[in-house]
Amino acid sequence: MHADLVDEWARNGEVGEPPVEPEVPEVRWRPGEPLVCGPCRVTVRNALLEVDTFASQLAREVDGFRPPSRWARVSGSRPKPQVSPVGDLLEELTGGLLEFEDGARVWLGAAPRLVGARSAVARSRAVAWLTERLDSVLVAVELVGLVDFVLSWRMLLERVVGDEPPAWTPARCSCGERSFRWDVKAGFYVCAACGTHVSEGEAAARVEKEAAG
16 A cells, blocks of 8 residues: 555655655546446445434434423423424425435436325435435436435434444454544545445444454
8 A cells, every 4th residue: 555655664764765656547437327436326325224214213202392491491480392403404304305306206207206295204215216226316417416415414413313433443444454434424434544434333243253253
């Protein structure tokens, strides 16, 4: 790895010329192929499913109201519940997903979806429909915005749910390094040495396997 060669060159007192940077491979896009690379499509597909999972978890935990702050109570007055913003948040998410689904159906020449309320069922159906056809959807320039939409919503919902994994894992990468750091936007542990992506579950499995063996 070039980074390792640079580190070794620095440890040796930077004698001589620094290691030559490797050539960047040429990437060519052909019409009809997705505008997003394979690993990124995997990330987006996983993020879509996780967005629906986080949203469902929030919906279960919140009944539409939250208890009033104890500091807001006035002696002799009856506390009033405040409407939770979670309902609005989930409705906004569902609306965005349905807009992408509608656009994708037009692009692919599919039948229009059944129009109804922006419910949890509609959200889950949109996620399932987009996930199944993601490679074809991301061929359209006007639909590539789905990538940033899904990744940003995943990051937001993860913060709200409070289900953030540890920033570092002792799992060893296939390159031999223990440099996995949690990438919030990608939703994966990413090796700082070689860029390999692994899920939280895979990282835990690697640690368990090494400990057992």
